[in-house]
Amino acid sequence: MSGIEIRPVQSSGDLGEFIALPNAIHATDPAYVAPLNLERRQALSPKANPLLQKIEHRLWIARRGGRPVGRISAQADPRLGSIGQFGLLAAEDDQAVVHALFRTAERWLEQRGKTEVQGPFNLSINEETGLLIDGFDTPPMLLMPHDKPYLGPRVEAEGYAKAMDLYAYLHDTEVPFPKSIERLLSRPKPPEVVIRHMDWSRYDEELKTLVDIFNDAWSENWGFLPFGQDELEHMAKSMKPLLDDRLLWFVEVNGRAAAFGLSLPNLNEMIRDLNGSLLPFGWAKLVWRLKRRTYRSGRIPLMGVRKEFHRNVLGQMLPLYIFEKFREEGRARNVRHVEMSWVLETNKPMRHIGEALGGGSAYKTYRVYSKQLAPASAAAS
Structure with a gap:
């Protein structure tokens, strides 16, 4: 894995690092808008977000040489039966990082009996949904994701195919x-x-x-x-x-x-x-x-x-x-x-x-x- 280490988010400090990671990845992206740290902490808190009291989920950070280089989540929602989900994906333009993140999330879902994975969902279809594949030059609107152009091809290289496209009209x-x-x-x-x-x-x-x-x-x-x-x-x-x-x-x-x-x-x-x-x-x-x-x-x-x-x-x-x-x-x-x-x-x-x-x-x-x-x-x- 080219010296890549994957660890789960376990502490408040880990969560802060998890939330901040996309800001570094998008540091030179003029269209990126950093979400409010407070809002992200509440969205990822089982005490504040009732969704997280219904589903099992896990967050991971990928590090290389101690430096954060990627993140991902996995969700097991009993309402979805054999379908698991991934989300909150962000990573540097490195297939090894993306592979390590997905393999970790997939194994976690397999251990819970999931036979299919869909995503990204941050953290459900009723919250932020989908990975941006077209329209990178304009900022995202409220509660809409924003991703790097390379991320879609990196996901597809891990064996993922389109399940559904979602459109935004202005x-x-x-x-x-x-x-x-x-x-x-x-x-x-x-x-x-x-x-x-x-x-x-x-x-x-x-x-x-x-x-x-x-x-x-x-x-x-x-x-x-x-x-x-x-x-x-x-x-x-x-x-x-x-x-x-x-x-x-x-x-x-x-x-x-x-x-x-x-x-x-x-x-x-x-x-x-x-x-x-x-x-x-x-x-x-x-x-x-x-x-x-x-x-x-x-x-x-x-x-x-x-x-x-x-x-x-x-x-x-x-x-x-x-x-x-x-x-x-x-x-x-x-x-x-x-x-x-x-x-x-x-x-x-x-x-x-x-x-x-x-x-x-x-x-x-x-x-x-x-x-x-x-x-x-x-x-x-």
């Missing part, structure tokens, strides 16, 4: 909607349809409605894992500083919420110069930027339409009603760009909308890989 709020969409939106809305923004006085109830629609809308999609009550509460707490009542919209049909769309300010734009630290003055800068709405970009991370509307004309209109509201709010706030991400390559209706609003093809592509593993008996021998 809409310029100053560019008019295509005429075909404008014609649809100019028609009178059916009398049974009501479009409303979030009621802040019913915050918890509104988020429960969002999750109920999401779990129904996505239940038949590739890789779906439902949000649980504990994850809902964690999401509600973590999103609250970013959430604005006019950035969460519901469409009701006959008095029942049938669709929703959530947009968030692009936190990455506001923390880009903080280098991951909120000390000594990062807190003040971030609070001021949020309060003054200095951001010029946002992301739509969650959207859903109940399954009962998926195959009728009204169901095709519901996302457009929501996008119209996001466009209006974006222009009112001087938000120039809104990213719709991510969209499964198999989700043709949303891809068509993304391509129409984004002026063509996706501007970023992320890939989820898969690989068959040896049976547990063969791995043990």
